Amino acid sequence: MDNTKKKSNKQKNNQTVYSILFIIGTCHLLNDSLQAVIPAMFPILEKSLGLTFTQLGLIAFTLNMVSSVMQPLIGMYTDKHPLPYALPLGLTSSMVGMLGLALAPDFWTILISVFFIGLGSAVFHPEGSRVAYLAAGTRRGLAQSIYQVGGNSGQALAPVITALVLVPLGQFGAIWFTLIAGLAVFFLMHISKWYAAQIKLFSSSKKSQIIKRPNKKMSKAIKNAVIVLIFLVFARSWYTAAISNFYAFYAIESYGLTIAKSQIYIFTFLVMGAVGTFFGGPLADRFGKRNVILISLLAPAPLALLLPHIGAVSSVILLALIGFLLMSSFSVTVVYAQELIPGKIGTMSGLIVGLAFGMGAIGSVALGSMIDLVGLTTTMIAISTLPLLGILTYLLPTDEKVRGWYA
Template sequence: MRDELDRRAMATLSGGHMAVDFASGSVPALLPFFTLKFDLSYTATAVLMLAVLVSSSLVQPFFGLWSDRRGAMWLLPGGVALAGLATGLAASAPTYPLVAGLVFVAGIGIAAYHPEGAKFAAFASGRKRASGMSYFNIGGNTGYALGPIVVTPLVLWLGLGGGTLAMIPVLVMATVLLRSLSALRGVAPAAAGAQRAADGRDDVRAMTLLTIVIAFRSVAWFGLLTFVPLWVVANGGTEGEGGRELSLMLVSGAIGTLVLGPVADRIGLRRTLVVTQAALPFLIVVFVAVGGAVGTFALMLVGLSCVGTFGVTMVLSQLYLPRHVGMASGLSIGLAMGLGGIAAVLLGVVADIIDLETALYLAAAAPAIGCVFSIFLPRPHTVGAPHAEPAAPAIV
């Protein structure tokens, strides 16, 4: 096992993660404009989020299985290119069904990148797995945060065609990844190391519990991604102000990624997860009920607590399924979060039938349930961690 993180490889992988999640993060930023253009209900707006989530999340385990069995490095540049191209076309699409279809295609590109990228990030991380995965995730979380920061003003200035223009850097990064594939192959473990990793034992029960925890966390997360801008507008704000609130939540999430990774290495993966899950319900209630500067600060802490633990759950999933690292990444990034995204559509139904405030309070309840399940997560076996057996991260 390498002692130090391979910074060059991680920078490339994190850059690809930034690009693909910039495309992903642009979708919720575009939702208020799609709502205005097509006169959409809350449910119809949430369906657009569902379209990208179903394809970007629920199919990720299949890409992960493909990666584990055959290796598929071409998914790195291919996934980024498809995500950027389809999102850019969706921004300028003339009809609602075409928008839904294109964001679905964009989601397939997003799904293609993540398991392969996470697997190679694990190879390049060195001994401090949570910190290393945080470096990988900071790219994705920064990209997701930049989505509304860049897209909202561009669309306000140029119309929805500005969303198309914003995807050009994504396509540039796809080209960079294509030219970097030979260098990235150097971080893969040697055959003997891979065989030792395969000697680890998959813990399906633990992975099931972790999937439930992530799913409940993502109910709150995707509910907020979908409805924070609309909540601001419903309370007298503008689309630009709604995009600003969303951006603050996402930027705080990117900061949380850097903060909570080292914290998890020091105090333990499970302990970090339980504490942050327990904080989320309170913080969401403060955002909805109090509002103002206090509510905005609470929303920023939601981003820090929620997004900051993406890397923690990814490392746990790889430790629970050491024989199937790509599959583990697909499950933790994809399937569990996709299930939460489906629930976000149900929150849209609640918002239409009752009101948006009730839907947001229901979103606050979800991580409280997830916190209960997180308490029962077992200590993972460390033998199967990619690249080696000793000196795994703290897992208390």
Template sequence: MRTTRLRRRTAAFSAGHSCVDVYQGAVAALVPFLVAERAYGYAAASGIVLAASLLSSVVQPLFGMLTDRHPMPWLIPLATAAAGTGIALVGLDAGYAATVAAVALSGLGVAAYHPAAARMVRATAGGGGHTAMSWFALGGNVGFACAPLLVAGALAVPGPAGWWLLALPAALGVLLSRPPARTGAAAARADGPQVAPPGAPEENRPAFLRLSLIVIVRSVVFTGLSTFVALYAGERGGGEAAGAVALFALFAGSAGGTLLGGRLAGRWGRTTTVRRAYAAAVPAVAGILFLPLPLVYLCAALAAVALYVPFSLQVTLGQDYLPTRIGTASGVTLGLTVSVGGLASPLIGAVADAASLRTALLPLAVLPLLAWALSRRLPEPAAQPAPRTAAAAKPAA
């Protein structure tokens, strides 16, 4: 019975994550419309995307710290509503500043959602929660990938109704994020500030710092590939069709890797899985750059698998390294390091302009080796009892 309830809650969290992350992808999908219909220049359009991505990424650790001190289950539906409402308000066309403000509201909702939701997933799953976190991460991947379809379908409807259709995933996400009736330990873990249970390991800040460096490296590699792999495949002689296939292979591989990570961790342990995944990423990324075009698609899929196997595992590792600050750990591993990858992409583009795209992408084949080296000294946290709340930690009167 408990397993059935856990699966239902995990499915609800995964679907809710899809409903939120669809708005991360929607911002980029709206750029062609904004350029064509509102005569925004490329710099203005880039400013909108940058505002959304930086806000949704950089502010996440702050929300993580907030939820650690004052757990707020109601923040999940509120953040979901803000993410959808912000994108829908773009349709008002009240000027560039208003558009940026609407997109910023959406980014703020995305930022508030992730630490609170990841904390809730971990508390609901109990124990390691690796498989539950894998499904949660997969939901985000699916939502991001579906964003272009949502935007194209909604904006095909004339008038304001099309824009308000963009808010439908948020409405569904709010329904899915209603907290279930919980009692006892499950309610305490989810709704109260955490304190370390007796015998639990203390915070391991050096390990968390090392893990953060690893996630930064991974972010640079995957963001660089997702930004430029379509252009690179097109330059190899396949044109736009080859670029589309390469990008599809990359996104499909990321979904498969997300699910595979939880299964492999159950067999090998998290740190061993992370280490082996980054080792496998080195030849896969190199294959994209040096093998002939048909094999580029296969290597793109394999590289994405290798880079996404560690994704959800790194979230739970961070939570175990900071066992009384799960929200903060979630905010850092899910949010702050994403922005680093985005900031590195312009540097890759500058090198590509000065030399060649292959030259600019060469460091991406070496960086997973750095992640592998860093991961060799990651400790595997011991199985921990679920954190108690501050109220539960007090002796009974």
């Protein structure tokens, strides 16, 4: 009887629960669309409050740094003590932040509001990734892609938000996004109930599993692989931060565009990044995670080098290709890190995704200051070399080698 029950639990754990994956992916879209409001407001805030590029960089730094620092800490805690109902609480924090952002009269109030949005994101991401893991069954790459593509789609909404909401309504238009936060809280209450029941099932089946502990040599190899991943995340995050936060200004300056028209470039980059994120997971399930990570950085490298030297129409095409290729490894990097250290799902998800936010935060400040010092064109030429760091992927152990460590 016990054997039959264990077999039944194992079969359930191996099934991919698409309904949960699509709901958590939708919530990820809603969560990240709230974050997308902040860089989308940069051109508005620059004019209405007279902010410098350095101050805009500090706003992005506050948002991304809070979520990046908190994510791995929350992930470490919830690996030992899962908190299913932390998900709706996190989005409630973001809802408070959005209300403050809409009403903020000065730079410092904006920073406080952004802090609450960052805190909500820090809670959501590691726990959302754990939900995707629990619902994945045997298709971890696909599951993580469904989850992450929701977030990237939310980020891609930033230019649409700017053109359709913030340009006509101004800063106060951000108040409409409190409704989006409320909708996410509603969905996450349903997810939390499923999550709580699944944790009990997963915990009971986990007791019968023995994960091989790494020896000294293997531990060193794992640490080296994590360091390489950090450099790869750095390259991708700084390049993405440059395009997402500042390319609209470059397009306005170089091509003489309006704020609304400049958003076409950012939207193209981000929406194709979301498409790339979706396809990256299934490709990694079939061709290997390390291979997808390698191609996603090296393939767009020559296109990135060419981007600052071409015309307005060609730039849109190149941004589409770069976005697709570069972001195809986003979810794959998370799954690769989770498999490097099994049993630390929240920690590794929080580390890699949080690291992406953190690197983007530092990049936003550094790039904003660099633009103030040397100008937009010089900065865009400098960051075009970052995808070349993808060559470091050759230092990562292959998927087969990682699986062999825990066989």
